[in-house]
Amino acid sequence: MNPAPNLFLIGPMGAGKTTIGRRLAEQLQLPFHDLDHVIEEQTGAAIPLIFELEGEAGFRRRECAALADCTALDGIVLATGGGAVLDPHNRELLAARGFIVYLETAVDIQLSRLARDRKRPLLAAPDRRERLEQMAALRNPLYRSIADLTVISDNEHAAHVASELIQRLQQQWRREPAPAAA
Ligand SMILES: Nc1ncnc2c1ncn2[C@@H]1O[C@H](COP(=O)(O)OP(=O)(O)O)[C@@H](O)[C@H]1O
Numbered sequence: 001m002n003p004a005p006n007l008f009l010i011g012p013m014g015a016g017k018t019t020i021g022r023r024l025a026e027q028l029q030l031p032f033h034d035l036d037h038v039i040e041e042q043t044g045a046a047i048p049l050i051f052e053l054e055g056e057a058g059f060r061r062r063e064c065a066a067l068a069d070c071t072a073l074d075g076i077v078l079a080t081g082g083g084a085v086l087d088p089h090n091r092e093l094l095a096a097r098g099f100i101v102y103l104e105t106a107v108d109i110q111l112s113r114l115a116r117d118r119k120r121p122l123l124a125a126p127d128r129r130e131r132l133e134q135m136a137a138l139r140n141p142l143y144r145s146i147a148d149l150t151v152i153s154d155n156e157h158a159a160h161v162a163s164e165l166i167q168r169l170q171q172q173w174r175r176e177p178a179p180a181a182a
């Protein structure tokens with residue numbers, strides 16, 4: 001629960017980390033970074049191509065490097081990718097360097113939001129529900145283990161989730177000092 005100079009969004013694919021993170025950064029007037037976007041810029045390739053050429057292991061190595069770079073910054077909002085919490089060192093860096101918000105989302109909601117998605121290689125499975133449920137079983141305890149704040153991200157309006165999140169953060173910061181921008 002340490003107030004820290006960064007806000008990190010964690011949670012599964014389709015939770016709205018990228019969408020809500022961008023809104024949150026705008027409203028808090030902080031720079032926004034999306035970990036997947038940073039990986040794509042550093043690699044010069046889109047996420048599906050990285051998976052195709054280097055496999056998930058190669059993507060994870062790049063994700064660790066990008067996360068180390070992003071968590072070295074101060075005063076940012078960072079939307080992580082859903083699997084960033086799998087690596088124990090990533091979890092340590094996130095916990096040490098920022099305030100962690102877990103966007104909790106039901107598999108049904110993920111399925112409907114991502115129904116037409118073709119940019120998330122891990123969803124290229126014959127049974128998407130089964131894949132998401134397997135990932136949730138492994139990852140949800142990890143999200144919970146490092147979250148400073150958990151917000152249910154099931155509402156169909158991203159703006160609604162973002163404003164609830166800001167209210168919850170303000171309540172939190174009334175109890176503890178607000179994170180200072182760099
Ligand atoms: N609260 C929400 N309600 C409805 N759709 C949402 C909401 N948050 C995100 N979305 C949509 O779901 C999809 C995935 O959102 P995204 O922000 O990319 O999630 P993540 O980064 O967690 O994978 C996008 O099409 C986005 O517009």
Ligand SMILES: O=C(O)C1=C[C@@H](OP(=O)(O)O)[C@@H](O)[C@H](O)C1
Binds near residue numbers: 011014017018081122
């Ligand atoms: O859950 C995962 O392992 C992944 C989530 C994706 O990001 P989002 O959570 O932003 O969709 C992206 O990092 C990659 O496709 C792998």
Ligand SMILES: [Mg+2]
Binds near residue numbers: 017081
């Ligand atoms: Mg995202």
